[in-house]
Amino acid sequence: MTATATTTAHAHQADWHPHDTAKGRVEAYHRDGVILARSVFTPLELEEIRETFVSQLELGRGVMAHEDHVSSNDILARYPRFVHPHRHPDTHAGVLARTHMVDDRLVSIVESLVGPAYGAQSMFYFKPPTARGQALHQDNNSLRAAPETCIAAWIAVDDADEDNGGLLVIPRSHNSEIMCTEAADETQSFSNSQVKLPPGVASRAVQTRMKAGDVLFFHGATVHGSHPNTTQDRFRRSLIFHYIPQASNEIYKFYQPLIRPRDGKEVWIDDAAEGGPVARGGGKRGRGPSRR
Ligand SMILES: O=C(O)CCC(=O)C(=O)O
Numbered sequence: 001m002t003a004t005a006t007t008t009a010h011a012h013q014a015d016w017h018p019h020d021t022a023k024g025r026v027e028a029y030h031r032d033g034v035i036l037a038r039s040v041f042t043p044l045e046l047e048e049i050r051e052t053f054v055s056q057l058e059l060g061r062g063v064m065a066h067e068d069h070v071s072s073n074d075i076l077a078r079y080p081r082f083v084h085p086h087r088h089p090d091t092h093a094g095v096l097a098r099t100h101m102v103d104d105r106l107v108s109i110v111e112s113l114v115g116p117a118y119g120a121q122s123m124f125y126f127k128p129p130t131a132r133g134q135a136l137h138q139d140n141n142s143l144r145a146a147p148e149t150c151i152a153a154w155i156a157v158d159d160a161d162e163d164n165g166g167l168l169v170i171p172r173s174h175n176s177e178i179m180c181t182e183a184a185d186e187t188q189s190f191s192n193s194q195v196k197l198p199p200g201v202a203s204r205a206v207q208t209r210m211k212a213g214d215v216l217f218f219h220g221a222t223v224h225g226s227h228p229n230t231t232q233d234r235f236r237r238s239l240i241f242h243y244i245p246q247a248s249n250e251i252y253k254f255y256q257p258l259i260r261p262r263d264g265k266e267v268w269i270d271d272a273a274e275g276g277p278v279a280r281g282g283g284k285r286g287r288g289p290s291r292r
Contacts, residue, residue, distance in 0.1 A: 033222040035175030040105050041155060043211040049157050053124050056093035059162035060245045063088060064124075068190055076190055077125035085169070086122040086259070089119040097122040101241050102261040106153045108244045109217060114151050117243040118258035118267060121252060127236040133165050133226035135184035135194035136205075138173075138259055140220030144252040156210035157237035164236040167208045167228040169218060170201060174219035181231065187223045188228055195223055268290030 012103050016220035028035045041049075057079065058065065086101050090096030100106070101119040110117050120143060140149045160166035176198075184194040201223070208216060218224060220242075244251055244258070250270040251258070257266035 032171040033219040037215045040215045052092050060235045079128045082124040092119045107261045114245045116246040119257040121242040123240040125238045129231050131229045133228045135189035136225035140223050145248045148245045150242045153241045154216040155239040156214050160236050161209045162207045164231045164234040165226045168205045173223040174221040187256040
Protein backbone atom coordinates (compact mmCIF):
# COMPACT_ATOMS: atom_id res chain seq x y z
CA MET A 1 0.00 0.00 0.00
CA THR A 2 1.41 3.41 -0.88
CA ALA A 3 1.65 6.23 1.67
CA THR A 4 -1.08 8.03 -0.22
CA ALA A 5 -3.42 5.08 -0.01
CA THR A 6 -2.56 4.57 3.66
CA THR A 7 -3.58 8.10 4.52
CA THR A 8 -6.93 7.58 2.81
CA ALA A 9 -7.74 4.93 5.34
CA HIS A 10 -6.70 6.95 8.37
CA ALA A 11 -7.15 10.64 7.58
CA HIS A 12 -9.42 12.48 9.97
CA GLN A 13 -10.90 15.95 9.90
CA ALA A 14 -9.21 18.96 11.40
CA ASP A 15 -10.79 22.24 12.28
CA TRP A 16 -7.89 24.45 13.21
CA HIS A 17 -8.82 27.84 14.48
CA PRO A 18 -6.78 30.93 13.88
CA HIS A 19 -4.38 31.83 16.62
CA ASP A 20 -5.23 35.32 17.72
CA THR A 21 -1.81 36.28 18.94
CA ALA A 22 1.55 36.13 17.25
CA LYS A 23 2.81 34.21 20.29
CA GLY A 24 0.07 31.59 19.87
CA ARG A 25 0.90 31.24 16.18
CA VAL A 26 4.61 30.87 16.80
CA GLU A 27 4.08 28.23 19.49
CA ALA A 28 1.64 26.29 17.32
CA TYR A 29 3.92 26.53 14.28
CA HIS A 30 6.94 25.26 16.19
CA ARG A 31 4.93 22.50 17.81
CA ASP A 32 2.94 21.31 14.79
CA GLY A 33 4.85 22.64 11.76
CA VAL A 34 1.58 23.98 10.36
CA ILE A 35 -0.94 26.70 11.20
CA LEU A 36 -4.11 27.91 9.56
CA ALA A 37 -5.16 31.53 9.18
CA ARG A 38 -8.78 31.88 8.16
CA SER A 39 -10.28 34.49 5.80
CA VAL A 40 -7.05 36.24 4.84
CA PHE A 41 -8.22 37.06 1.30
CA THR A 42 -11.56 38.68 0.51
CA PRO A 43 -14.16 37.29 -1.93
CA LEU A 44 -13.36 40.16 -4.31
CA GLU A 45 -9.66 39.38 -4.29
CA LEU A 46 -10.37 35.69 -4.83
CA GLU A 47 -12.59 36.51 -7.78
CA GLU A 48 -9.77 38.54 -9.32
CA ILE A 49 -7.29 35.70 -8.73
CA ARG A 50 -9.60 33.11 -10.32
CA GLU A 51 -10.43 35.26 -13.34
CA THR A 52 -6.84 36.30 -13.90
CA PHE A 53 -5.34 32.83 -13.79
CA VAL A 54 -8.11 31.25 -15.85
CA SER A 55 -7.64 34.01 -18.46
CA GLN A 56 -3.90 33.39 -18.44
CA LEU A 57 -4.56 29.73 -19.17
CA GLU A 58 -6.64 30.75 -22.18
CA LEU A 59 -4.12 33.38 -23.32
CA GLY A 60 -1.16 31.06 -23.30
CA ARG A 61 -0.49 28.24 -20.90
CA GLY A 62 3.02 27.75 -22.24
CA VAL A 63 4.34 30.86 -20.56
CA MET A 64 3.95 29.66 -16.99
CA ALA A 65 2.94 26.00 -17.24
CA HIS A 66 5.30 23.55 -15.66
CA GLU A 67 6.22 20.42 -17.64
CA ASP A 68 4.94 17.61 -15.45
CA HIS A 69 5.13 15.01 -18.24
CA VAL A 70 1.45 14.11 -18.14
CA SER A 71 -0.10 12.40 -21.16
CA SER A 72 -2.00 14.52 -23.66
CA ASN A 73 -5.35 13.03 -22.60
CA ASP A 74 -4.75 13.79 -18.91
CA ILE A 75 -6.96 16.60 -17.59
CA LEU A 76 -3.78 18.12 -16.16
CA ALA A 77 -2.52 18.65 -19.70
CA ARG A 78 -5.40 21.11 -20.10
CA TYR A 79 -4.92 22.56 -16.64
CA PRO A 80 -1.19 22.44 -15.89
CA ARG A 81 0.12 23.95 -12.70
CA PHE A 82 1.87 27.29 -13.13
CA VAL A 83 5.28 27.69 -11.58
CA HIS A 84 6.90 31.04 -10.85
CA PRO A 85 4.12 33.19 -12.36
CA HIS A 86 5.63 36.12 -10.43
CA ARG A 87 8.49 36.09 -12.95
CA HIS A 88 6.17 37.28 -15.72
CA PRO A 89 5.58 40.96 -14.98
CA ASP A 90 4.28 41.46 -18.52
CA THR A 91 1.12 39.51 -17.66
CA HIS A 92 -1.74 40.31 -15.29
CA ALA A 93 -1.25 36.92 -13.59
CA GLY A 94 2.43 37.73 -13.12
CA VAL A 95 1.73 41.10 -11.56
CA LEU A 96 -0.90 39.60 -9.27
CA ALA A 97 1.40 36.77 -8.16
CA ARG A 98 4.23 39.19 -7.43
CA THR A 99 1.89 41.55 -5.58
CA HIS A 100 0.48 38.80 -3.37
CA MET A 101 3.89 37.26 -2.77
CA VAL A 102 4.92 40.45 -0.95
CA ASP A 103 1.47 41.11 0.54
CA ASP A 104 1.92 42.25 4.10
CA ARG A 105 -0.87 39.97 5.37
CA LEU A 106 1.17 36.94 4.29
CA VAL A 107 4.63 38.29 4.90
CA SER A 108 3.85 39.53 8.41
CA ILE A 109 2.69 36.05 9.44
CA VAL A 110 5.65 34.39 7.72
CA GLU A 111 8.08 36.78 9.39
CA SER A 112 6.48 36.31 12.80
CA LEU A 113 7.27 32.61 12.37
CA VAL A 114 10.72 32.57 10.78
CA GLY A 115 12.04 36.15 10.94
CA PRO A 116 12.78 38.38 7.92
CA ALA A 117 12.09 36.38 4.77
CA TYR A 118 12.53 36.34 0.99
CA GLY A 119 9.93 35.12 -1.50
CA ALA A 120 11.35 32.10 -3.34
CA GLN A 121 8.55 30.56 -5.38
CA SER A 122 5.01 31.16 -6.57
CA MET A 123 2.70 28.48 -7.96
CA PHE A 124 -0.90 28.20 -9.09
CA TYR A 125 -2.78 24.88 -9.19
CA PHE A 126 -6.09 24.56 -11.04
CA LYS A 127 -6.78 20.97 -9.89
CA PRO A 128 -9.90 20.48 -11.99
CA PRO A 129 -12.51 17.78 -11.31
CA THR A 130 -11.00 14.27 -11.69
CA ALA A 131 -7.38 15.53 -11.56
CA ARG A 132 -4.84 13.45 -9.69
CA GLY A 133 -3.38 14.68 -6.43
CA GLN A 134 0.21 15.07 -5.32
CA ALA A 135 1.87 12.38 -3.22
CA LEU A 136 3.19 13.16 0.24
CA HIS A 137 6.42 15.15 0.20
CA GLN A 138 8.50 17.78 2.00
CA ASP A 139 9.09 21.06 0.22
CA ASN A 140 12.64 21.65 1.35
CA ASN A 141 13.63 18.48 -0.45
CA SER A 142 13.24 20.66 -3.54
CA LEU A 143 14.16 24.15 -2.35
CA ARG A 144 17.18 23.04 -0.32
CA ALA A 145 17.20 26.24 1.73
CA ALA A 146 19.93 26.06 4.37
CA PRO A 147 20.81 26.29 7.17
CA GLU A 148 17.11 26.64 8.05
CA THR A 149 14.24 25.65 5.76
CA CYS A 150 11.45 27.11 3.67
CA ILE A 151 7.89 27.94 4.70
CA ALA A 152 4.82 27.65 2.48
CA ALA A 153 1.76 29.92 2.38
CA TRP A 154 -0.93 27.82 0.67
CA ILE A 155 -3.93 29.97 -0.25
CA ALA A 156 -7.25 28.26 -0.92
CA VAL A 157 -8.70 30.01 -3.98
CA ASP A 158 -11.75 27.71 -3.87
CA ASP A 159 -13.17 25.86 -0.89
CA ALA A 160 -10.90 22.82 -0.51
CA ASP A 161 -11.81 19.61 1.30
CA GLU A 162 -11.60 15.83 1.09
CA ASP A 163 -13.83 15.67 -2.00
CA ASN A 164 -11.95 18.02 -4.28
CA GLY A 165 -8.46 17.09 -3.13
CA GLY A 166 -7.78 19.58 -0.35
CA LEU A 167 -4.40 19.45 1.30
CA LEU A 168 -3.36 16.61 3.62
CA VAL A 169 -0.74 17.42 6.25
CA ILE A 170 1.05 15.46 8.93
CA PRO A 171 1.36 17.76 11.94
CA ARG A 172 4.69 17.46 13.80
CA SER A 173 6.34 15.64 10.90
CA HIS A 174 8.61 18.69 10.58
CA ASN A 175 10.60 17.37 13.50
CA SER A 176 12.06 14.76 11.16
CA GLU A 177 14.93 15.44 8.82
CA ILE A 178 14.26 15.54 5.09
CA MET A 179 13.36 11.93 4.36
CA CYS A 180 14.32 9.57 1.58
CA THR A 181 11.74 9.11 -1.14
CA GLU A 182 10.25 6.19 -3.02
CA ALA A 183 8.05 5.78 -6.08
CA ALA A 184 4.53 7.20 -5.76
CA ASP A 185 1.33 5.65 -7.05
CA GLU A 186 0.92 7.56 -10.30
CA THR A 187 -2.71 6.57 -10.64
CA GLN A 188 -3.33 8.85 -7.64
CA SER A 189 -0.52 11.38 -7.95
CA PHE A 190 0.83 13.42 -10.85
CA SER A 191 4.21 13.49 -9.11
CA ASN A 192 6.25 10.34 -9.22
CA SER A 193 7.85 10.25 -5.78
CA GLN A 194 6.73 10.35 -2.19
CA VAL A 195 8.41 10.38 1.19
CA LYS A 196 9.25 7.04 2.70
CA LEU A 197 7.52 7.41 6.04
CA PRO A 198 8.54 5.68 9.25
CA PRO A 199 5.95 3.15 10.47
CA GLY A 200 2.83 4.75 11.98
CA VAL A 201 3.43 8.24 10.65
CA ALA A 202 1.04 8.05 7.67
CA SER A 203 -1.85 7.39 10.04
CA ARG A 204 -1.32 10.86 11.54
CA ALA A 205 -2.26 12.56 8.26
CA VAL A 206 -4.96 15.16 8.66
CA GLN A 207 -7.34 16.12 5.88
CA THR A 208 -7.66 19.90 5.92
CA ARG A 209 -10.91 21.68 5.17
CA MET A 210 -10.34 25.21 4.01
CA LYS A 211 -12.65 27.96 2.85
CA ALA A 212 -11.62 30.09 -0.09
CA GLY A 213 -9.41 32.84 1.32
CA ASP A 214 -7.93 30.74 4.15
CA VAL A 215 -4.16 30.30 4.19
CA LEU A 216 -2.22 27.34 5.52
CA PHE A 217 1.38 28.05 6.56
CA PHE A 218 3.68 25.08 6.86
CA HIS A 219 7.32 24.29 7.54
CA GLY A 220 9.61 23.02 4.77
CA ALA A 221 9.92 19.58 6.41
CA THR A 222 6.19 19.17 7.11
CA VAL A 223 4.96 16.18 5.13
CA HIS A 224 1.97 17.11 2.97
CA GLY A 225 0.24 16.27 -0.29
CA SER A 226 -3.23 15.73 -1.66
CA HIS A 227 -5.62 13.10 -2.98
CA PRO A 228 -7.29 13.34 -6.40
CA ASN A 229 -10.21 15.68 -6.98
CA THR A 230 -13.08 13.18 -7.00
CA THR A 231 -15.82 15.71 -7.74
CA GLN A 232 -17.41 16.20 -11.12
CA ASP A 233 -17.83 19.94 -10.87
CA ARG A 234 -15.58 21.58 -8.25
CA PHE A 235 -12.16 22.98 -9.11
CA ARG A 236 -9.65 23.16 -6.28
CA ARG A 237 -7.56 26.14 -7.23
CA SER A 238 -4.73 27.30 -4.98
CA LEU A 239 -2.13 30.03 -5.06
CA ILE A 240 1.03 29.01 -3.27
CA PHE A 241 4.11 30.92 -2.16
CA HIS A 242 7.31 29.65 -0.62
CA TYR A 243 9.54 31.85 1.50
CA ILE A 244 12.91 31.34 3.11
CA PRO A 245 14.55 33.18 6.01
CA GLN A 246 16.82 36.03 4.95
CA ALA A 247 19.37 34.31 7.17
CA SER A 248 19.59 31.48 4.61
CA ASN A 249 23.02 30.93 3.08
CA GLU A 250 21.88 28.94 0.07
CA ILE A 251 18.97 27.64 -1.98
CA TYR A 252 18.69 25.53 -5.12
CA LYS A 253 19.27 27.71 -8.20
CA PHE A 254 15.79 27.15 -9.64
CA TYR A 255 14.46 29.48 -6.91
CA GLN A 256 16.80 32.38 -7.66
CA PRO A 257 16.43 35.29 -7.77
CA LEU A 258 14.67 35.66 -4.45
CA ILE A 259 12.31 38.55 -3.83
CA ARG A 260 12.78 40.87 -0.85
CA PRO A 261 9.24 41.77 0.27
CA ARG A 262 9.98 45.20 1.72
CA ASP A 263 11.16 46.75 -1.55
CA GLY A 264 10.46 44.03 -4.14
CA LYS A 265 14.17 43.85 -5.04
CA GLU A 266 15.68 40.68 -6.49
CA VAL A 267 18.36 39.06 -4.36
CA TRP A 268 20.79 36.20 -5.04
CA ILE A 269 22.44 33.98 -2.45
CA ASP A 270 24.67 30.94 -2.93
CA ASP A 271 23.36 28.02 -4.98
CA ALA A 272 22.74 24.88 -2.97
CA ALA A 273 24.42 21.82 -4.43
CA GLU A 274 22.04 19.50 -6.18
CA GLY A 275 21.64 16.04 -4.82
CA GLY A 276 21.84 14.20 -1.55
CA PRO A 277 22.55 10.78 -0.24
CA VAL A 278 20.04 8.99 -2.42
CA ALA A 279 19.21 9.45 -6.08
CA ARG A 280 15.96 10.38 -7.85
CA GLY A 281 13.08 8.09 -7.08
CA GLY A 282 14.78 7.04 -3.91
CA GLY A 283 15.99 10.00 -1.97
CA LYS A 284 17.02 13.55 -1.42
CA ARG A 285 17.58 15.82 -4.31
CA GLY A 286 17.11 19.48 -5.04
CA ARG A 287 15.68 19.85 -8.49
CA GLY A 288 12.86 22.38 -8.24
CA PRO A 289 10.03 23.03 -8.47
CA SER A 290 9.42 19.74 -6.80
CA ARG A 291 8.48 16.26 -7.23
CA ARG A 292 9.26 15.02 -10.71
O1 LIG B 1 -1.84 21.69 -3.77
C1 LIG B 1 -1.49 20.52 -3.72
O2 LIG B 1 -2.21 19.58 -3.97
C2 LIG B 1 -0.09 20.22 -3.33
C3 LIG B 1 0.71 21.45 -3.22
C4 LIG B 1 2.01 21.19 -2.62
O3 LIG B 1 2.29 20.11 -2.23
C5 LIG B 1 2.99 22.23 -2.44
O4 LIG B 1 2.68 23.39 -2.62
O5 LIG B 1 4.14 21.89 -2.12
